[in-house]
Amino acid sequence: MHDQQDSGQRFAVIGAGVVGLTTAYHLAMRGHQVTVIDQAEAPASGCSYANAGIIAVGHAESWAGPAAPRQMLGAVLGRAPSVKISKLLDPDLWRWGLAFLRHCTARAHATHSDAMARLSRHGRRMLQDLEQATGLDFDQDHDGAYYLYGDRAAYHARVKSLSDGDQGFVPLSASELTQRDPALRAFEGTLRGGLVSSVDSKGDCHRFTQALAEWLQQNTTVTFCYGTSVTGFRRAEGRVQAVQTPSGEIACDQLVVAAGTGTPALTASLGVRPLIYPVKGYSATYTILDDSRIPQRPFVDETNLVAVTRLGDRLRVTGIAEFAGHDSSPRADRAAHLDGYVARHFTGAVDLDGARHWAGLRPSTPSGRPYIGQLRNTPNVWLNAGHGQLGWTMAAGAAQVLCDLVDGVRPAPSDVSETASWLKSA
Numbered sequence: 001m002h003d004q005q006d007s008g009q010r011f012a013v014i015g016a017g018v019v020g021l022t023t024a025y026h027l028a029m030r031g032h033q034v035t036v037i038d039q040a041e042a043p044a045s046g047c048s049y050a051n052a053g054i055i056a057v058g059h060a061e062s063w064a065g066p067a068a069p070r071q072m073l074g075a076v077l078g079r080a081p082s083v084k085i086s087k088l089l090d091p092d093l094w095r096w097g098l099a100f101l102r103h104c105t106a107r108a109h110a111t112h113s114d115a116m117a118r119l120s121r122h123g124r125r126m127l128q129d130l131e132q133a134t135g136l137d138f139d140q141d142h143d144g145a146y147y148l149y150g151d152r153a154a155y156h157a158r159v160k161s162l163s164d165g166d167q168g169f170v171p172l173s174a175s176e177l178t179q180r181d182p183a184l185r186a187f188e189g190t191l192r193g194g195l196v197s198s199v200d201s202k203g204d205c206h207r208f209t210q211a212l213a214e215w216l217q218q219n220t221t222v223t224f225c226y227g228t229s230v231t232g233f234r235r236a237e238g239r240v241q242a243v244q245t246p247s248g249e250i251a252c253d254q255l256v257v258a259a260g261t262g263t264p265a266l267t268a269s270l271g272v273r274p275l276i277y278p279v280k281g282y283s284a285t286y287t288i289l290d291d292s293r294i295p296q297r298p299f300v301d302e303t304n305l306v307a308v309t310r311l312g313d314r315l316r317v318t319g320i321a322e323f324a325g326h327d328s329s330p331r332a333d334r335a336a337h338l339d340g341y342v343a344r345h346f347t348g349a350v351d352l353d354g355a356r357h358w359a360g361l362r363p364s365t366p367s368g369r370p371y372i373g374q375l376r377n378t379p380n381v382w383l384n385a386g387h388g389q390l391g392w393t394m395a396a397g398a399a400q401v402l403c404d405l406v407d408g409v410r411p412a413p414s415d416v417s418e419t420a421s422w423l424k425s426a
């Protein structure tokens with residue numbers, strides 16, 4: 001661990017989700033004084049609370065692509081079981097949606113997916129480094145994942161798309177998969193094939209973020225202001241001098257906004273409007289009753305767009321992309337969709353009646369790439385926000401990339417950030 005250096009600057013980090021906390025960790029390791037501010041009373045109370053828990057390198061793909069406009073049309077017409085549009089007349093959704101459509105070419109899809117994959121691989125490596133340095137325990141393992149297909153054509157298309165650089169993925173037929181992991185018999189009759197990945201990990205993002213906050217409190221000078229909503233900034237000479245809150249000002253030399261879906265509202269007063277839309281997702285968590293019936297690795301059911309992960313003695317099942325503005329309340333019909341999936345495949349293996357349902361807002365950009373960089377008009381303000389469906393996967397890597405930029409070092413990987421005229425990015 002670095003000693004606090006005299007050269008360290010005072011950083012304020014807005015957001016105590018997984019992105020804000022990994023950023024605080026990297027800043028502290030580089031000798032800076034860090035204050036983390038969050039409106040919630042505890043870390044990981046937003047989108048980082050109950051996600052699928054997969055460090056999903058194999059899922060690092062932009063949602064925008066040639067097939068997406070048809071899928072979105074299906075969602076508008078109410079015909080897509082996993083994509084829902086509940087606030088069609090939201091002007092922010094239209095602004096976001098038009099940018100999303102511009103990214104739907106094959107070329108843009110390939111470029112964005114490549115950037116997301118590189119950042120995701122880096123994120124997994126950085127998470128493992130962080131884990132070694134801190135010894136944190138968060139129901140993690142690095143044994144990979146399955147990607148399962150109930151549609152033969154989609155399976156073959158995925159296998160065909162694997163390039164020489166994708167050695168971490170082994171395609172297997174349905175019978176090979178069930179031989180390898182007997183619990184996958186739960187999908188017998190519908191499974192057409194899948195990939196076994198060795199480049200994915202899993203872990204409880206909420207446990208990790210909480211444990212990291214405690215570790216930072218015990219081992220560094222990072223301080224935390226919970227229950228503190230940031231309402232504005234005091235500016236002078238083109239720089240933010242202090243963060244304003246109802247209980248007073250917090251002075252800073254540098255500011256990192258890592259506020260997930262709260263980011264655009266915060267930066268609006270600085271004249272900057274990042275395209276981050278809240279895409280609601282749902283999770284259900286069940287106590288496991290019969291361990292032998294739970295697949296050994298986490299998996300993504302690519303046909304039903306559901307992700308399933310064992311976290312200790314719990315099974316976490318997630319899915320659905322709903323465009324409903326900032327309303328994060330879980331709707332009963334969406335929760336029932338997940339319960340129905342679990343009832344079809346895992347009845348008797350988990351306690352269905354004791355399900356704990358949750359909904360969270362993915363901070364999603366049109367391309368899928370997060371904003372990582374510095375505001376051109378206010379150079380002491382940095383953004384690390386908009387990690388969408390892959391925030392847990394990318395967080396530790398994105399934090400390191402941001403801190404390299406802060407230090408004036410060309411980050412590796414580079415060219416992973418969303419680009420914007422107002423952002424000096426990585």
Ligand SMILES: Cc1cc2nc3c(=O)[nH]c(=O)nc-3n(C[C@H](O)[C@H](O)[C@H](O)COP(=O)(O)OP(=O)(O)OC[C@H]3O[C@@H](n4cnc5c(N)ncnc54)[C@H](O)[C@@H]3O)c2cc1C
Pocket residue numbers: 014015016017018019020037038039040044045046047048049050051052053054055056228229230231258259260261262263266280281282283307318319359360361362363385386387388389390391392393394
């Ligand atoms: C159902 C579901 C499943 C998912 N599964 C996965 C997965 O398997 N793998 C993966 O990689 N990712 C997954 N994700 C995505 C991942 O959870 C998110 O990308 C990630 O949690 C975003 O982290 P964050 O720190 O940017 O945002 P958050 O965790 O939302 O943190 C932002 C924080 O900023 C605070 N804040 C906002 N505005 C203010 C303000 N004005 N003042 C003070 N504080 C403020 C909020 O209170 C919040 O705590 C999933 C998401 C969902 C919804």
